[in-house]
Amino acid sequence: MQTLEHLREFGVSGFLVVALLAGLSVVAMCGVLSVLVVVKKLGFVGQGVSHSAFGGVGLAALLAAVGVLPDWPLAQLVVVVLFCVAAALGMAAVSDKRTVPVDTAIGMFLVGSMALGAVLTQVAQGVAAERGRAGVVQSWEAILFGSILTANWEDVIVGWIVCVAVLVTAWIIRRPLLFWAFDEDSASAFGVRGRAMKTVLMILLALAIVVAMRLAGVVLATALLVLPGAAALKLSDRFWPVTILSVLMGVAGLVLGLVASFELSWQPGPCVVLAMTLLFAASVGWSKLRSVASVAGASAAST
């Protein structure tokens, strides 16, 4: 296997370990959030938030061009995260109104942010060239279509800090969050602060999505929030087993995807997503087999 041979070479194994560590931080938090995303039908929110990153990248470029933002990749990432969080909260706030359905609100923010990003990047390039700072406007492809194989230790550290923050927050509010996620109206009537739950969930999703984008790219980031949970829900109907299975699905998809990427020399992001899609298909198959077996068992017992 090429993967095993590569691992023996120190240089290759080094960046594979970095890629794996960065990837694990992403699939751990996405795996946990994925269950809520699937049950609450928030997959399109993921698409909206990830595409909002275009606007954030444009804003970061402009801030860098005028000299407000330091010339660090991390500073750019912070601006993108803040922009995505603001977009997520904007979607939640606008869709609260009876006149704007939630998918319309997401669609508006999605296209609006992309258009804003394109315009701001163009303006930033002009401003930077005028001021002789052309180098500070960084390639937005690095953030929007980032590859896990180019991940460095800084990405690993950022990934795990965000992962731990997301998981600890989710653990602290797990009971009111679950109550609200199951039954929003009743939870509010019982005293749960529904708007706060929605806001926190949106922030957690935005954080996870921006970090996930570095693994799989903007177009595929949603997959990491949808596929592990959808697969796990086919295998169990208990909360903690589903959550653990969802994380395990993410980890398995990551490892299989990276190995496939090495073996076949395909891009790692799409490989990870395809591996997760296959795991989902296998889960559906397993669930169908199990229901057929239980029906057969029941009819055998009754005869």
Add this chain to the structure above:
Amino acid sequence: MAEAAVEFKGVSYRYPGAAGLALDNVSLRVEIGERLGVLGPNGGGKSTLLKLMLGLLEPSSGTVRVGGRSPREARAAGVIGYVAQRADAELGMPLSVRDVVTLGSAWRVPAWRGVPTEIRARVDRMLGLTGADAFADKPIGKLSGGQLQRAMIARALAADAKVLALDEPTVGIDASGQQMFADLLARVHAELGVTIMVVSHDLRAVVAGSDRVACLARRLHSHTSPQGITPQILAELFSHDVAGLGGVLAGMHVHAHAPSDCCEHEHAKSAGDAPSTVKLSVSGRSKDARAQGGPDANS
């Protein structure tokens, strides 16, 4: 005068941007331990009344008090056990009936503490009282309409609610399920003595197990015992022009068949006024009747 469980005093409410009032000068007092049915057509202000009681809306004029407190304070303190319509919940959530019932009170427990044994004991007691103990470990998404309703009532009671407020409780439940529902409310009332409010467009749901019935179509039309409801009250209530459509009813038809000697147009003030031979049939479909529950399989 003793404190009421719930009290509306001259309450009116107008939704932002709406031309007319959703509720018009409603005064209603629900005594502690009373069982009140609120009957009215779709669009008649029943849901608005509940939202005002829960503090999710503020009245345009008048006051609402729940157990002597403002609705917001009462909600924060968990005084009201709200049982919503079935279709409102995410039934794909991987939670058991026991999980859902426990969350109703355990959400207040700090994250770093386990669920206290007194909450677990109360959950067990309420699961038993509502008959939900038989399916307590089933996934919440695999219940019949009647079973889910019992689980939701158990959740409200386990949260130690003083007022049980049920919104359209018989939507998606067949006739035998409705009888079991009435028996369940009677059992809960006898055992715990909680105040119960049943809000519905369905006459049978409201009448079964209520001490009094408030007839609401934007205004409070009458306030009587279940036996005091006459065909005239129903005809007036359900033909009320709630949608501003010249009396066209939104999915609600009332047929009142009464002997000729009881057709005077008057509101019954007491149970003694009720004609015993009146036959009523009310048919209608809630605008929110999305859930289609089967018969209660566990009966």
